[in-house]
Structures are given as C-alpha cells and as structure tokens.
Amino acid sequence: MSYKISLGQSSASDAASLFQQQGALWIDQLFSRRFVQRLSKVYFRKYASLSQQELESRYACVGDQRYMITTEVKGKFNSPDLYANGHLMPILQELLGRHFVISSFGSVIAFPGAGAQSVHMDYPPLYEDESTCTSLPPHAITLVVPLVDLNEKTGSTSLWLGTHNRVGAREQLQKLVETGSRRESVFPSAKLGDAYLMDFRLTHAGMANQSEIARPILYIVYSRPWFDESLNFSEQPRINLSRKQYGKVPKALRYLFAGAAK
C-alpha cells in the first residue's frame, strides 16, 4: 500500500488513517514550490555556510557530517504558512487531538559525502512493554520539509513502514543497527514543496548524501501537550523563538508555541 497522498484527492480523515496504518505519510505539494524555494534560499545563506567548528560547538552531530540545527523562527520561517499549514492542521488534529503543540522546530543538514545515518527511532519508547507502546495513538509526529529535491544522490530518509505499531519492531531495529541493511525500507523522492510525516515511533534513518550539494531538511515536531522531548536537546534549544518573534505569531496560533522558551 502506498503512503503518498495528493491534496484534493484525500480527506483529512483518509490521510490520518493512512498515516495510522503506515506510520508515515508523503504529501505531494503540501506547500507551494516557490514558498519552499524562498525558505531554502534563506537557509543556505544562514546555515549551510557555517564552519565545522561553529556547527560542532553549537549543534548536535547526528551522524557523519550531519547536524541538527535549531533554525531561528524568524522572517519566512516565522510564517503560519509553514508551521500551521491549512491542509496539515486538520490531519494533525485527527492524530494528536485538538491541543497539540510544536515540540521542536529545526533542521538536519547532511553535507556532501555524508554517510548513511544509523537506523533509529526518534525517542526512547514511552513504556517498557512493546505491545502497550504499539497499541497507543501517536504522541509526536515529525513534519519533514525538504529544502532541496530528495533523490538517491542527495539522500532522502529511509523509512520502515508500519514499525510504529508492530510488536517485534524493537528487535528488528537492533538487527538493522547491526547489519546496516536498508532492504525493507522505502524512501520518499520528495520534490521541493512536498513534505512527509513520521510517527515518533517509526524506524528510520537519513540516507547518505552522494551529491555535491548540502542536503538540508526542515523539521517541525508536533506533539500532545504533555510530551517532553528534552532528551533530544541536551546541546541546544528545542525552539529558537525570541520574544519579538513570538509577538509576530498570530494570537490565535500562539498556543502552538506554548513550550517555546521565551
């Protein structure tokens, strides 16, 4: 079964139920290509030119030549078109309930020559018992917005569909870490404007960047309001939103940033 949808052909509840089955959803042209081109231009100017020393002192290294950068929520990045996309909000509401918030907001950049990332889940399981974890609805979902076209050269994200709700996925993950095999995974060849969602429990890994250009992806993690993601952020803030920029968030959407340090 495919995990890709086109807007206009799927209702929010169809999209949500496909996501629930697969643990991932690739949404064709969720954003306009032009909008993402603008984000990409700003991102490359501000972040892709940081020296290795700057990157290492400020941000987590999440693989070979791969860094997690908390991008400033400012200018084009401080836009409801990005963090409160009108097509996405109803899908997230179905999956995370009405009171979800933005848990973290940043990017992962893989520089040319970066090797494949080690296979992982984004967070340790909430409960020891695997069948408890797999029977629960999602508690956190990552929205990935590629800032270049993703393909086998630039490298996408390998996804093991269905692992978010499958008993046995923990054991499988251990084996994948040992073997490095990508055989049972799929990857979205997402074009600028496309986006994909991943359940926090999904097994996945960034692919190698075999191209000559840096490959950044923006991510926004949406979660239930009680979820605390701080384990992933020992080296940097989860969200970089100044008081001034918070003032630019429309009042009706400020609840999304309830967890941002201001």
Ligand SMILES: O=C(O)CCC(=O)C(=O)O
């Ligand atoms: O680089 C990617 O495609 C995925 C990155 C990722 O999954 C992570 O850093 O947790």
